[in-house]
Amino acid sequence: MRAARRWAGITQEQLAGLSTVSVRAIRDLEQGRVRHPRRETLRLLADAMRLGDARRAALELAVEGAPADTVMREAFGTELAPSPEPLRRMVGRTEELRALTGLLATEHERLLTVVGVAGVGKTRLAQEAALLLHTRDRMPVLWVDMSTPAPTSGTARSPRAALTGWARSVAAGGPGLDELASVVRDRAALLVLDGHDAVPRPVPQLLELLHGCERLKVLITAREPHRTPGNRLLPLGPLPLPAPEPSAGAAAPLPGASLAAGEPAVELMLSYVGHMRPDLLPTDSVVRTVARVCQALDGVPRAMESAASWLLLHSLEELLRIARSNPLELVDDTTLSDVNGEGLKALLAAAVDRLDDTQATLLGGLGALADGWTAEQASAALAVPATTMAREVHALVLRGLVRRLPAAGEGASRFGVLNLVRGLAADRAGAAPHRFGALVH
Ligand SMILES: Nc1ncnc2c1ncn2[C@@H]1O[C@H](COP(=O)(O)OP(=O)(O)O)[C@@H](O)[C@H]1O
Ligand SMILES: [Mg+2]
Structure with a gap:
């Protein structure tokens, strides 16, 4: 409470005036005579001091009883796992995963950014890498979803939420650096800033955090490269596609369908198709058509997922025709229930606009x-x-x-x-x- 008031740069009397809480109550809080103020009192004080999310969370945690730093340090243990855990198996990406976890395991790589177009699978790869480091090396992982807005202030009631709040704030160039650094200190840990797309310029706070915490690593996923010194970029392309078919009459058709089914893009698309239309058995001709759809959708996982949902309406042949003539029509996925935020079509249009x-x-x-x-x-x-x-x-x-x-x-x-x-x-x-x-x- 005292730290927060000093940060705000006001006296107890001024705070009392701004918050309508009595000077006496403020003094009691600061001196630890009152340890459990009412929530409303806390809100009035935090508002009057204009505390950001992170400081507000720290204040609330301090009031929970235990000293905030002890609670935090305990929360920052090996049980700090990446979330949310993916439900379905990742297809392909063996080499990318090996490269990424390899870099994260070396000492000198501290700041890594996976870049690639929307829906290509950046988050998915980062999840897999974080999970591997967590289970194999018992590395604490702090996962921050930068693509969703910060929870409204006052809701950060768990230590984890407060840690996340500080990390989110630091990554955006805001306060919270000292708080976060004092919890991480010299421990090995991984901070993931997923979907960190809204940064206009380099954020010095992130580098300061890395300098202050010698064994911390930061993994960013973003649609465009961040220009931060020392940042290693890992461009992530779409899933590999089957080789285009030889033109008609050039050669005997490959015993090919099974071959195509082994390609990651086709394998993933077949699983989406199977969910949408269990009646479509993976015969040679179905697999061949699916492979062509994958080609038209560039092997971009989210595009394939969105397109597969149109099988409720279209036949596979119709889907292929649309995918070839107007693929964007199939990826306007804002109506899919599990898509939060912008649809893929809008994201691609924005990428070209930029x-x-x-x-x-x-x-x-x-x-x-x-x-x-x-x-x-x-x-x-x-x-x-x-x-x-x-x-x-x-x-x-x-x-x-x-x-x-x-x-x-x-x-x-x-x-x-x-x-x-x-x-x-x-x-x-x-x-x-x-x-x-x-x-x-
Ligand atoms: N290699 C993969 N295997 C299985 N599913 C994938 C793979 N890559 C991406 N996906 C799925 O495709 C969708 C988009 O991937 P995501 O990682 O969110 O893309 P990005 O973060 O690049 O926008 C998600 O539903 C994700 O689970
Ligand atoms: Mg993402």
């Missing part, structure tokens, strides 16, 4: 090329200098709007614009005020 005009024009141009171009070919086709093209393609791959296709042997990397954003890119490029001319200089 591009500057140059990038948007370029993405539109790249989207018009047949998939499988190299940076060099794109540079020639769009008459853009090779260095500019390399830089822009790099940025677009990092944002996940362009995907790298499986390499055929030793040759140059080949790329393709996500089918899901092709139409958006074309619209945006049409609206952009200049064309490639501006890039040639």
Whole structure:
């Protein structure tokens, strides 16, 4: 209570005046003569001191009886587990998981960001990595969902909620650094900031926290790269797709369906299809059509999940037709009950909107090329200098709007614009005020 009042920079008398709580009651609280004030009194005081969520939580916890720091340190034990635990098995991602947990296990990697387009599976991968570190290395994990608004003040009644509140506040550039650092101290721990998308600029508080807590690691998931010094970016692309089928008559059809079913994207899509339409047995022809739908949806898990829900209305063949002609129609998932926040369609549109005009024009141009171009070919086709093209393609791959296709042997990397954003890119490029001319200089 005293710490909070000093932070607010006011005297006991001033606080009494602002809060309508008597000076005497304030003094009793500060000197520990009264340990259990009424909730309403506490609210009046916290309001008068204009306490943020984190300080408010600390004040409430202090009032619960035990000294706040002891409660917190106990809460911050190995039982601090990532939440919520995923219900379904993760498909594929073996290498990504190995890379991520490998980096988290080394001493010098302290700040990692998984970046990729909305719905690609960043949260899912982070959950899996956090769970592994928690169960295997008994690492305490503090999981903060940055994509939902902070709970309204006064509700942070558990130590865990207070810890989460401080972490959320620090990550957004607010107060709470000292409180959090005093609990974590020199213990090994993992802080996950999931869906940390609303940061306009680097947040020095996060680096301070890392400097203050020597064995703390921070794992961020975000749709766009954070420009924080020392931040290691892990771009996450969509699930691998089956190789495109040879054109008709080129070769005998592969005994192929079972082959395609082993691809992570197809395996995941088949599980969604199976849930939606148990009557659709995975025959060769069903698997082949599902594989084509996956291709049209770029192997983006959330797109496939949303699209599968349309099987309530459409046949599989119809779904494929729409996925190829207008995939966005299938991913406007705001009506799905388990989707909180924005639908995938809106998120993809926002990602394209955030591009500057140059990038948007370029993405539109790249989207018009047949998939499988190299940076060099794109540079020639769009008459853009090779260095500019390399830089822009790099940025677009990092944002996940362009995907790298499986390499055929030793040759140059080949790329393709996500089918899901092709139409958006074309619209945006049409609206952009200049064309490639501006890039040639
Ligand atoms: N490898 C995977 N295996 C199974 N389900 C996945 C996988 N990747 C993503 N999902 C599912 O797809 C949806 C979107 O993934 P999510 O991790 O929320 O994406 P992001 O955080 O990148 O927006 C979630 O329902 C998630 O459980
Ligand atoms: Mg996420």
